[in-house]
Amino acid sequence: MTVIKNKIKKMNDGSVVSPAGFQVAGIHSGVKRKRNDLGIIVCDVPATAAAMYTTNNIQAAPIKVTKESIGVEGKLQAVIVNSGNANACTGEKGERDAYAMRNEVAKTFSIKEHHIAVGSTGVIGEEMPMDKIIPSIKSLKLGKDPNDAEAFNQSILTTDTVNKSSGYEATIDGKQVRIAGAAKGSGMIAPNMATMLAFVTTDVAIDSDVLQQALRQVTDQTFNCITVDGDTSTNDMVLAMASGHAGNERLTPQHKDWSVFMEMLHRTCEDLAKMIARDGEGATTLIEAEVNGAKNRREAIKVAKSIVGSSLVKTAVFGADANWGRILAAIGYSGATIDPNTIDIFIGDVALVKESKPVTYDEKEVFERLRNDFVKITVDLHVGAEGGKAWGCDLTYDYVQINASYRT
Amino acid sequence: MTVIKNKIKKMNDGSVVSPAGFQVAGIHSGVKRKRNDLGIIVCDVPATAAAMYTTNNIQAAPIKVTKESIGVEGKLQAVIVNSGNANACTGEKGERDAYAMRNEVAKTFSIKEHHIAVGSTGVIGEEMPMDKIIPSIKSLKLGKDPNDAEAFNQSILTTDTVNKSSGYEATIDGKQVRIAGAAKGSGMIAPNMATMLAFVTTDVAIDSDVLQQALRQVTDQTFNCITVDGDTSTNDMVLAMASGHAGNERLTPQHKDWSVFMEMLHRTCEDLAKMIARDGEGATTLIEAEVNGAKNRREAIKVAKSIVGSSLVKTAVFGADANWGRILAAIGYSGATIDPNTIDIFIGDVALVKESKPVTYDEKEVFERLRNDFVKITVDLHVGAEGGKAWGCDLTYDYVQINASYRT
Numbered sequence: 106m107t108v109i110k111n112k113i114k115k116m117n118d119g120s121v122v123s124p125a126g127f128q129v130a131g132i133h134s135g136v137k138r139k140r141n142d143l144g145i146i147v148c149d150v151p152a153t154a155a156a157m158y159t160t161n162n163i164q165a166a167p168i169k170v171t172k173e174s175i176g177v178e179g180k181l182q183a184v185i186v187n188s189g190n191a192n193a194c195t196g197e198k199g200e201r202d203a204y205a206m207r208n209e210v211a212k213t214f215s216i217k218e219h220h221i222a223v224g225s226t227g228v229i230g231e232e233m234p235m236d237k238i239i240p241s242i243k244s245l246k247l248g249k250d251p252n253d254a255e256a257f258n259q260s261i262l263t264t265d266t267v268n269k270s271s272g273y274e275a276t277i278d279g280k281q282v283r284i285a286g287a288a289k290g291s292g293m294i295a296p297n298m299a300t301m302l303a304f305v306t307t308d309v310a311i312d313s314d315v316l317q318q319a320l321r322q323v324t325d326q327t328f329n330c331i332t333v334d335g336d337t338s339t340n341d342m343v344l345a346m347a348s349g350h351a352g353n354e355r356l357t358p359q360h361k362d363w364s365v366f367m368e369m370l371h372r373t374c375e376d377l378a379k380m381i382a383r384d385g386e387g388a389t390t391l392i393e394a395e396v397n398g399a400k401n402r403r404e405a406i407k408v409a410k411s412i413v414g415s416s417l418v419k420t421a422v423f424g425a426d427a428n429w430g431r432i433l434a435a436i437g438y439s440g441a442t443i444d445p446n447t448i449d450i451f452i453g454d455v456a457l458v459k460e461s462k463p464v465t466y467d468e469k470e471v472f473e474r475l476r477n478d479f480v481k482i483t484v485d486l487h488v489g490a491e492g493g494k495a496w497g498c499d500l501t502y503d504y505v506q507i508n509a510s511y512r513t
Numbered sequence: 514m515t516v517i518k519n520k521i522k523k524m525n526d527g528s529v530v531s532p533a534g535f536q537v538a539g540i541h542s543g544v545k546r547k548r549n550d551l552g553i554i555v556c557d558v559p560a561t562a563a564a565m566y567t568t569n570n571i572q573a574a575p576i577k578v579t580k581e582s583i584g585v586e587g588k589l590q591a592v593i594v595n596s597g598n599a600n601a602c603t604g605e606k607g608e609r610d611a612y613a614m615r616n617e618v619a620k621t622f623s624i625k626e627h628h629i630a631v632g633s634t635g636v637i638g639e640e641m642p643m644d645k646i647i648p649s650i651k652s653l654k655l656g657k658d659p660n661d662a663e664a665f666n667q668s669i670l671t672t673d674t675v676n677k678s679s680g681y682e683a684t685i686d687g688k689q690v691r692i693a694g695a696a697k698g699s700g701m702i703a704p705n706m707a708t709m710l711a712f713v714t715t716d717v718a719i720d721s722d723v724l725q726q727a728l729r730q731v732t733d734q735t736f737n738c739i740t741v742d743g744d745t746s747t748n749d750m751v752l753a754m755a756s757g758h759a760g761n762e763r764l765t766p767q768h769k770d771w772s773v774f775m776e777m778l779h780r781t782c783e784d785l786a787k788m789i790a791r792d793g794e795g796a797t798t799l800i801e802a803e804v805n806g807a808k809n810r811r812e813a814i815k816v817a818k819s820i821v822g823s824s825l826v827k828t829a830v831f832g833a834d835a836n837w838g839r840i841l842a843a844i845g846y847s848g849a850t851i852d853p854n855t856i857d858i859f860i861g862d863v864a865l866v867k868e869s870k871p872v873t874y875d876e877k878e879v880f881e882r883l884r885n886d887f888v889k890i891t892v893d894l895h896v897g898a899e900g901g902k903a904w905g906c907d908l909t910y911d912y913v914q915i916n917a918s919y920r921t
Contacts, residue, residue, distance in 0.1 A: 160846065161842060161845040161846045162844075162845045162846070162847075162848075162851050162853060163841055163842065163844065163845030163851070163853045163869075164845075164853070191838075193838065193841075194838060194841050194866075194869055194870065194871070195870070196854075196869070229838025229839070229841065230837060230838045230841070230866075230871045231871075416824075416912075416916070417916055420912075420913055420916035421916065421917070423913065423917045424916070424917030426917065428637075429638060430599075430601065430602060430636065430637025430638040431637070433571055433601075433602050433637065433638070434571065434601075434637065436570075436571065437569040437572075438568065438570070439570075440570075443570050443571070445570060445571045445572070446604075458602075458638075461571075461602055461604070462602065462603070462604045463602070463638045463639075500913060500916075501913060502910050502913050502914070504824075504828075504913075505828055505831065505908060505909060505910050505912075505913060506910070508824070508825055508828035508829065508832070508908075509828045509829070509831045509832030
């Protein structure tokens with residue numbers, strides 16, 4: 106990471122309403138049985154927008170509508186999100202429903218249709234209960250209290266067990282700027298977007314194409330580096346909205362404080378990504394794999410993802426078993442350039458493998474590290490000078506239980 | 514498949530000793546606590562040989578030694594196999610041990626060293642207990658009774674719960690020919706070879722390069738189409754040995770009965786592959802995905818593998834949940850050419866999805882099919898005319914239990 110001269114500060118209770126210009130709401134519309142299932146973020150001006158979408162070739166109706174909206178002028182003033190129903194594989198009816206949601210938001214909040222994004226997450230293949238959604242959109246009351254943020258954060262969850270929110274502040278051009286985000290996602294989480302929704306708000310001034318580039322770069326090193334079960338959803342997206350209210354000079358890679366902005370965006374997205382991995386379905390442990398000595402960053406990330414994605418590594422971590430053989434095997438089949446004789450593996454700070462051969466270590470010490478709810482696996486490939494990270498979680502009885510009975 | 518004029522018959526108790534010229538042994542050497550853990554196949558002549566190996570960049574010592582042996586003249590007269598210890602990631606000591614196993618077989622059975630293959634499966638990273646292995650090799654007593662075959666079949670297993678063996682006979686050039694195989698593997702099973710060992714014997718006359726081509730083609734449609742957990746082992750191999758005792762004219766693709774041979778090889782390998790998938794760690798159900806209407810066979814297999822490899826599809830089958838949304842999602846992220854609007858999905862013979870949209874079906878009828886120990890998922894992509902299959906198993910509590918405590 107670049108050295109950051111300005112001090113970047115993590116906010117207490119940072120949330121999507123922390124940056125200037127944003128309000129939210131979150132309510133129970135009746136799609137889910139009890140918990141909040143409909144949320145909205147609204148900016149007081151059309152905000153500069155950027156988005157990353159699922160790489161799945163089957164994409165849900167809301168993805169189509171959101172792409173269309175952003176396509177018009179790269180701006181968004183609102184995003185409406187529901188949970189409990191993904192509005193995926195619902196054909197033309199599904200598209201009409203996604204447009205109807207957008208249209209209702211436009212009328213209720215006097216916002217142009219093409220300034221509105223739609224996000225949905227939940228069961229695939231069931232029609233949206235529009236009789237519940239439409240009246241509920243009309244009843245959304247915007248606010249920017251911590252309570253409002255919590256209500257929104259909850260409204261986007263499915264099998265998640267905790268709200269996921271984070272935010273940072275710093276100074277750019279002598280102005281205080283803020284960036285914050287909310288996310289959901291705990292299953293169908295794979296390296297290239299997942300049933301994962303993330304919404305990032307900021308008050309910096311920035312152009313849409315610059316924001317898009319920044320978001321792509323950071324997503325590749327954060328959200329695209331987590332995996333829960335290797336499945337890639339039809340509904341994923343990461344949306345970023347920038348109100349411009351901070352009053353800084355428009356940010357570009359040439360701006361002297363560009364690295365401050367990028368670091369804030371990176372930290373926000375990494376926080377959310379790690380929260381998603383930690384809250385993986387049935388998970389008890391967040392696993393971080395850091396790979397160094399790779400030929401390039403892409404390959405380092407490839408190896409790191411291969412490790413945190415291995416069912417055998419995941420079950421070994423669940424069993425607190427220092428099974429470095431499975432880690433080596435996952436490195437071997439990652440497809441990255443390796444030398445089979447130069448690999449070092451650490452759990453926490455304890456070396457298990459040096460030059461691809463086991464070394465003597467204190468089993469009890471390693472067991473203690475594996476029992477923790479955060480397990481760090483560090484690998485040095487010794488074939489280059491680049492590094493990268495990925496995050497995942499352990500594979501437990503509860504993952505099976507949750508997914509064997511999700512719909513029933 | 515080509516129309517096969519000759520009748521190919523499945524043998525009762527077909528095993529690696531069914532083809533003329535082969536004997537086996539299987540004993541307990543002490544690497545494992547109780548069960549057989551050391552086996553050998555010996556041919557009475559140097560047999561034409563072919564092999565497919567793991568695609569993992571980290572390969573165990575026995576793989577290296579076997580490649581070297583076959584490399585000399587494409588012939589093998591014996592393969593020595595142990596279970597309980599994979600002799601992987603064991604450095605130079607591991608290589609010396611694999612060579613020592615080969616050397617001991619050469620001395621005991623008066624066979625040239627380069628006519629001997631070595632296979633190992635089990636824990637990674639532990640030194641081979643050579644004090645147990647070497648004297649045990651000396652004590653191996655060859656035989657060709659069903660009991661001997663059973664003893665061998667058992668000696669190659671790790672977490673497998675059943676022996677895996679199959680064989681076929683037919684007539685080529687008026688001569689009776691046989692082909693049979695034994696296999697092991699229930700975890701670390703991924704699309705491109707796995708901790709999977711398979712040994713195919715036959716008495717046909719065939720050249721090594723022709724056998725190699727046949728084995729590659731069949732492996733790609735059988736062993737490489739199964740997945741248990743997506744992990745690819747360091748030790749996989751499929752070995753084929755042909756004694757030539759059947760007395761047929763040397764087989765080539767131009768031989769009038771080539772398709773008979775290929776069909777026999779295919780059925781043998783498919784039987785073994787399906788046994789491996791069905792015996793996947795903790796599995797209760799064999800899942801077969803058949804994909805039709807693909808652009809080409811490679812893409813059909815890609816989609817089929819994506820379906821049987823999805824943790825979410827696997828848990829849904831375990832839960833007898835007709836969750837076709839997860840099947841659609843897996844089709845979508847497979848990377849194959851699809852049209853998001855033309856996909857049909859069936860469970861057994863019941864249509865769940867037509868043109869990518871859910872259709873009404875009898876939930877009870879589908880539930881009954883999903884409760885079975887064999888679940889067939891059929892997909893028609895409607896973008897081409899080619900088809901392919903893949904096999905996997907459900908993901909259960911027992912998979913987690915087995916792998917959270919494998920070493921401890």
